[in-house]
Amino acid sequence: MTPTLENYTLGRWTSDGNSPQELLDASTGEVIALANTEGFDFAQILDYGRRVGNPKLRKMTFHERGRMLKALAFHLDSKKEQFYELSYRSGATRADSWIDIEGGIGNLFANASLRRKFPDKPFYVEGEPVGLSKGGTFMAQHLMVPREGVAVHINAYNFPIWGMLEKIAVNLLAGMPAVVKPAVPAAYLTEAVVREIIASGILPEGALQLVVGSGQGLLDHVTYQDVVTFTGSAATGRKLRAHPRIIEEAVPFTMEADSLNAAVLGPDARPGTPEFDLFVKEIRKEMTAKCGQKCTAIRRAIVPANMLEDVQIALGKLLAQTTVGHPQADGVRMGALAGREQAETFRERVRHLAQNTPIVYGSLDELELLGKDRGADFAKGAFTSPIVLLNEQPFKHLDSHEIEAFGPVVTLMPYHDVEEAVTLANMGKGSLVCSLATNDPQVAQDFVLGAATHHGRILVINGEMAKESTGHGSPLPQLIHGGPGRAGGGQEMGGIRGVEHFMQRVALQGSPSMITAITQVYQTGAKQVAYDKHPFQKYFEELEIGETYTTHNHTVTEADISAFAGISGDNFYAHVDATSLEGTLFTGRVAHGYYVLSKAAGMFVDPRKGPVLLNYGLDECRFTKPVYPGTTIGVKLTVKEKVGQEKRDETDIAKGIVRWLVTVTDETSETVAVATILTMVKKKNQE
Template structure:
């Protein structure tokens, strides 16, 4: 593997940092891969160029024309897909199926928004609802519209999805006509940088439409102006710093946050033992999958598992049996089903969080004693799956507050449905909750009860056992985000994603003027 210094792309040119580079490592082998540095970049010029040059050229295009750009971007990425898989394996330590979630998920999201943009046609703004009459005479009306913001979208991404995290933000922004500056997490910036490099080298996008800065983010927020927007995925601590920055507090820069989330999975109580067994099987399979996919490094992964009290032991056995089938080790070995965490630093963080949870729980299934395949435990950033349990979740605040960002989940019993809902809400707002049962009426009622505190409620019943997309899998058609602790943000959700990159305004005028401004389609 190369140890090149990855260049940043700002103000329509590739530029290397002038400071001491940060090395990126293979989390399984421990070898150095590439280096990144953003020291000395002219950030003011970078933001100005993107805002004035990239933004103007994107806004001059219609939604249909911008959609064509997204299609072309997707074609470039598809052509280089194998290289992205190799980088994902080397820099993120993921098995092929997990790399697919990131790489192919990003390409799929681009394609989805390309098709959506085609359906929006040749307009340069969106119509929001019907015109409203403002006086007794219908001649004078108000029509709400959405126009692209005349600023930059600063997209700050987390380390776990260097491809999907990039394109699920960039696709709606570019389709909206807003230039994008990408700041990937340093530890896994290689994949993001390579994808952006391939797209820019293909000459698809207008100059300034897409930029990338790899390395330290110092000074980025200082460049923000009133009509810029920030889309952030990461820790609640960093989110708080962003929200308190003068650009946000004083200049009202719009911010979207997707942060920590102690997501829950709930097995609904049932009087029928056969139904309970069926639903328990569905839950056990999904919990094990969510614990092991991406080594549990997903903001949407299941962290708390709630079951009727009399099924606590059975659930522990069922989930443990699923976890026991998981082979862990070097993702280059085709027999391995779960790879590593992204770095030694992340491994240390997971182990510290796990120790904290263990002090308040019991060990139900500990796979850390299993042999790793083709991996040296002294070098590899691997933590095998661990299922914890607490029999008194009411008195155990820690399990509702601490998120271990790895292959760790905690099982807990509930007396009845009301008790379960109370426990789930102690997560203080989450990205997703999943429900498992066989009674459509009970599942529907419970889903509606949880909707106010979750961005997404994922319901798994026997009729969709082979169809559902997964508790933790984020689809562009559905909302991604959540209230409270989860950050209070909203991403994706089909055309809703474009709202963040537009400004809503009301045109108050005669029907003749409105007819000129908004021609009939």
């Protein structure tokens, strides 16, 4: 009996629904599973996420959420082989599946590590404080808090695992639950991963729900506290973005659409150069990985006119080595498209393109397959050969810049100068990514500055970076993934920027003391507290935000300056030669800024052994007024912020990082230096 995929909603697995749809093996045409496509109560599903999952995630700190993602990544990594076995049914080879499975798990790991960029709090303070008054009693600070809604992810069929994991990693770190709606053709893979996620018990209830069938009506119930992301065709994305509910509620909507990405061969990258070889190999890789079903794949290869034939021949030789067939058969380099429907759409669009830009490599009608003993069938499966088209008049035949076939296809086209190459690349009307193969810095600068407005990412390829480059088609969790125009105008991932998409920014105004109390980050001018006990003798838990220590004073002498110059080797004329100051900013021999900071440290440090383990570093430092011999300086040391650290293992010391505001003033009470230093401080509770 053919299994029916289940949805995970309202805290339980169900296969409720009507009108089942068959999901087919991409290589053999065999029915894998059924997915029900109707009968969902989306209002109830979204409400469950907001009511049950959201409060639990919002209360967790960034560090707790990050550790949750890390645990989830390890769990899924231990189960990955079962995902590989299932992934072959989608037509993906082992290498293709690696991108989807381990690329997705890698996103969990990357976002788990990102927790260290955030405080151990449910919210974070963004940017620098803004002073709003002369007297310093009125100020502002931006604050980021998790939204109270649900992240709704509508994903494409080409990456059923990565497409889900790269999105939920970000919204979960931000503190929002998710409802995932994968495309039906490969939903069996998404369901398998979600089943493992739920079974692990790592996520709080309501943090993740899955709808494997139709999403018709899902957006009818979103609110302004929700966030919607979409990955798929530009046409579908535009319809969703114009949904009345999205418009009425002003729901944040992120769209990542298939785009006509380009790769450009620089005029210096002649045959025989590393850049030429890398360019051709990159095109072959992007055509054949996932059978070309990547939103970042190269669709247009823009080549100097005098090298067009060289590229065509070199690319043809590489593609001739690309064996096609069942993804589990020995020697297969490229599997099948996701299904018969996708294959027919691909052929239809290629035939349309071929009306004015002929096929110069490959065939739509015949193909030698490997793995027929495993059931590979050209008639029942979704196989195709790689296709290369030639557009010798790219400014006349515009279909190359407008029609996305979404498969193993690329169009070669010539250009005559860098300006023309920029124009052709930009004719895609907005792309996720563009590559430029060149070793000429001027060519690189001219092209990038001309094409940057039309692309979300630009990769400059040369021999220097080849061994470590992740390649044209690899979005990285540390970087924004998205692009303007046709690419959707959205963004996904991107480190802190990606997390912010699922949070609300509020401009917080008030007195320094009040904003300090709210944010738990000391603001200059806020109320301070002082105790008899030196703060360096206090454990991490005992220190209070705003706790201040005032040092004794010290009068700077010429001997101090000379001694520091001798020790440091800094003999800059302003410090050692009073006869060279004419025409400078200084009225006399001036103390080194780093002497002032070093002396300040000597004044505020308690020499006794205590909970302070070490000096962890310096975040900010400014020298705001010259210090001359005879100037008397004093120091205030204030607890600015506390960030707990995780224990690496049971033998590690429980500790945290304390950020201290160091303010050095002179006898007139004017600030001469200000810095933020960090110390590692032991916790009293070592459990």
